[in-house]
Amino acid sequence: MSNFASFRRPLTIAAALTASIAIVACNPTPTPSPTVTSVTVTPAVATLAVKATVQATADVVVTGGAAKTVAWTTSNASVATVSNAGLITAVAPGSASVTATSTVAGFTGKSSSVAVTVTPPTPVTPTVTNVAVTLTPASVVVGGTAQASAAVTGTNSPAQTVTWISSAPAVATVDASGKVTALTPGTTNITGTSTVDGTKTGTAVLTVTAAPVQPGTTTAKINFQKAGTVTPAGYTPNTGSAYTAASMTGWVTEDSAGTANPVALDLTGNARSRDVDGTNVIAGGDPRQYSQIQMQCGTPTSGNTCIEPATNTSGAFEYKVVNGKYNVTVSVGDADLRNLNSSHSINIEGVNAISGFVPTASNLFKTSPAVTVTVTDGKLTIDAKGGKNTKLNYVDIVPAN
Numbered sequence: 001m002s003n004f005a006s007f008r009r010p011l012t013i014a015a016a017l018t019a020s021i022a023i024v025a026c027n028p029t030p031t032p033s034p035t036v037t038s039v040t041v042t043p044a045v046a047t048l049a050v051k052a053t054v055q056a057t058a059d060v061v062v063t064g065g066a067a068k069t070v071a072w073t074t075s076n077a078s079v080a081t082v083s084n085a086g087l088i089t090a091v092a093p094g095s096a097s098v099t100a101t102s103t104v105a106g107f108t109g110k111s112s113s114v115a116v117t118v119t120p121p122t123p124v125t126p127t128v129t130n131v132a133v134t135l136t137p138a139s140v141v142v143g144g145t146a147q148a149s150a151a152v153t154g155t156n157s158p159a160q161t162v163t164w165i166s167s168a169p170a171v172a173t174v175d176a177s178g179k180v181t182a183l184t185p186g187t188t189n190i191t192g193t194s195t196v197d198g199t200k201t202g203t204a205v206l207t208v209t210a211a212p213v214q215p216g217t218t219t220a221k222i223n224f225q226k227a228g229t230v231t232p233a234g235y236t237p238n239t240g241s242a243y244t245a246a247s248m249t250g251w252v253t254e255d256s257a258g259t260a261n262p263v264a265l266d267l268t269g270n271a272r273s274r275d276v277d278g279t280n281v282i283a284g285g286d287p288r289q290y291s292q293i294q295m296q297c298g299t300p301t302s303g304n305t306c307i308e309p310a311t312n313t314s315g316a317f318e319y320k321v322v323n324g325k326y327n328v329t330v331s332v333g334d335a336d337l338r339n340l341n342s343s344h345s346i347n348i349e350g351v352n353a354i355s356g357f358v359p360t361a362s363n364l365f366k367t368s369p370a371v372t373v374t375v376t377d378g379k380l381t382i383d384a385k386g387g388k389n390t391k392l393n394y395v396d397i398v399p400a401n
Contacts, residue, residue, distance in 0.1 A: 183370060254295075
């Protein structure tokens, strides 16, 4: 080999290396495009009680500097909601899917979900430890009222509702709202029973005193009954005799009641006194309610009208009193379980005391609260207008304050 050839070979190699280096320098490694590879949500499954929350997180795998941001959505917002930060809140029992989706353009198909199951809330059972009853005021006069209230204590916020009862309804009655109405002097226990736990009760004692008597006013207790029967203690019997101008007392036609010229009406044939037989007339009731005057024999709600010697003309009662202000209490009903064909109504001096009371086998009678009226014509008028087959047991007339 000549010396020239030996010298040329190294030059050729050097030139080739220089060319390779130049090619590499002109073609650098390309930068990868932003890519979202995957989205994985944790937890994959969540079971929550109503109102509970859980924080979901999204693990986003990217290349090329792609953003790792996601948008959170729920398939059923009535079951579970999700915040922009992935906080899941249980709303109501059911199922929902909470999904995290990539926000990078071209990769919004990359997503992952949490399967959310919402269970009903665990029921909380309240308990009652005590019922405290107060009366405001604790002492009233006949015809007055008091308000009973109850404070129910226990665990898990028991309802404050109670049912009310008076141990002596002849002394004072109490309604569902706790309003107590004084009827006659005496004492009675007003008891509230929890509607959550019927074994928990509270009691307060009400004292009822006689109302001060206005000078010259009238006090009367009248029992309506058949002639010749026993009159309850403390009462005067009325057997249905017709009104007389001289006495200014007695029965008149319903249409003429309260007028200057009442029309007398004999209702002695409409007087009833019920004898206990253990089947239709049961023992143990209020003695004042085993008798009545049938004020409207011609208007039964069902069945037949009265037969002679009764009259089917509707009547009203007039009673002579000194002009003034009175508290009046009446009772209606029939002690015979077979006689439920009435819709009892009573008005006193035009003021309604009982309206449309329909008796049942378990609730034969209705006693009115004390109705306050003012008499200016010397006669207290009691009528049954608006009723059907009304039957009057007794009336208490007491001067008001």
